[in-house]
Amino acid sequence: MDRDDLAGRVIGAAIAVHKHLGPGLLESAYETCLAIELRHLGIPFERQKILPITYRDEDINDAYRIDFVINNELILELKAVETLMPIHTAQTLTYLRLANIKTALLINFNVPLLRDGIKRLSL
Template sequence: MKHQALTEEIIKIFYRVYNALGYGFLEKVYENAMMIELKKEGLSTIQQSPINVIYSDQIVGQYFADMIVDEKVIVEIKAKKYLMPEDEAQLLNYLKATDKEVGLLINFGPKPELTRKVFDNSKK
């Protein structure tokens, strides 16, 4: 699996934060807590990293990935009852719009949820 060790480390941090904070905070609280833990583990992380959507060689939109860890994995954070197909589509679109191939969608809902997505650069 591509970037398996890194995604496993991020997932451990997700559960550490979830166990400490539980459900009910806004996404930003979880994002900030994740940043603290990722830094403690020595992982280089960019918060709210811009993603340009290009069409016909022009920028047609800009989004912000919650985190990019070690310049390899996009982490998208949710804090809702449960993940929806559009949440997965959002992560896949982030992967399509960048050179990143691996993404984690994590949800600080009533039950912790996560999805790992891979989109190979050769298919972009």
């Protein structure tokens, strides 16, 4: 499956979760339900994937955790905030660069219509 098809399936899964739960919950609730939905759809993923970094020749193994890495080719970063801020985009772009992945979806579940909370990012 190509990256666009994969992104479309992941967006569909997120929409299903949002339709069922609605806005206003904590990010962790959406993350857990999305993991169930992705598993149900047979989409391979890693949840809370540790992203190590190196600083001054020292490895920091628990520096960051990516919400989801989908099929080793798509980062999925979840938020449940009033408004996506530039720092959320910067964080996701940094994850892309450090993980050497080309595409990410930044999804804010705290919106009335989920399509208004989805931002696709690429390097």
